[in-house]
Amino acid sequence: MVIDTRKCVGCMDCVLACKAENKVPEGYCRDWIVTETTGRFPDLRLEIRSERCNHCDRPPCVMNCPTGAIHVDVGGIVLVDNERCTGCKNCMVACPYAVGFINPTTNCSDKCTFCAHRIRKGLKPACVSVCPTKCMAFGDKDDPDSEVSRLLAGRPWKVLKPEAGTSPTVYYLT
Numbered sequence: 646m647v648i649d650t651r652k653c654v655g656c657m658d659c660v661l662a663c664k665a666e667n668k669v670p671e672g673y674c675r676d677w678i679v680t681e682t683t684g685r686f687p688d689l690r691l692e693i694r695s696e697r698c699n700h701c702d703r704p705p706c707v708m709n710c711p712t713g714a715i716h717v718d719v720g721g722i723v724l725v726d727n728e729r730c731t732g733c734k735n736c737m738v739a740c741p742y743a744v745g746f747i748n749p750t751t752n753c754s755d756k757c758t759f760c761a762h763r764i765r766k767g768l769k770p771a772c773v774s775v776c777p778t779k780c781m782a783f784g785d786k787d788d789p790d791s792e793v794s795r796l797l798a799g800r801p802w803k804v805l806k807p808e809a810g811t812s813p814t815v816y817y818l819t
């Protein structure tokens with residue numbers, strides 16, 4: 646997923662779309678908006694970002710799950726298998742990004758799935774599909790002709806907490 650921080654206006658449409666699409670329980674969310682001010686007055690910069698699970702290529706959540714419930718699925722998406730999850734929270738503790746929660750309905754670890762159920766049907770994740778400024782793109786970064794590859798080739802970008810060594814696959818255009 647590629648997110649353009651210069652286009653995001655913080656409207657939270659992505660958050661609401663995710664909650665509706667994935668029936669996220671009240672009081673919880675699988676994505677959220679962060680606003681961050683950097684620089685020194687008067688040279689300040691405000692960045693607005695839509696954040697979620699980074700579907701890391703080297704995910705400590707997966708490495709620390711004692712039951713193998715949280716796993717890297719097809720296409721690199723990190724998913725939780727509710728049949729195997731015991732709700733022990735090891736994955737949540739291991740995640741450097743503090744994503745995830747125990748769903749009070751399922752008693753299982755819950756987080757962004759990149760809307761895997763929609764992707765399997767050829768649709769985009771709900772957040773991507775509703776964004777009014779089209780600040781998000783989703784696709785195959787190993788395909789040099791994909792929209793995400795073109796965006797990453799044409800603009801400077803960053804990932805969150807690169808020092809954690811998890812190789813996140815949510816990229817932020819800066």
Ligand code: SF4
Pocket residue numbers: 697698699700701704705706707723739740741742743744745756811
């Ligand atoms: Fe796991 Fe956290 Fe990375 Fe998501 S962001 S794959 S929960 S380590």
Ligand code: SF4
Pocket residue numbers: 709710711712713714715725729730731732733734735736737753754
């Ligand atoms: Fe694995 Fe579930 Fe425990 Fe997370 S809460 S570590 S997914 S068993």
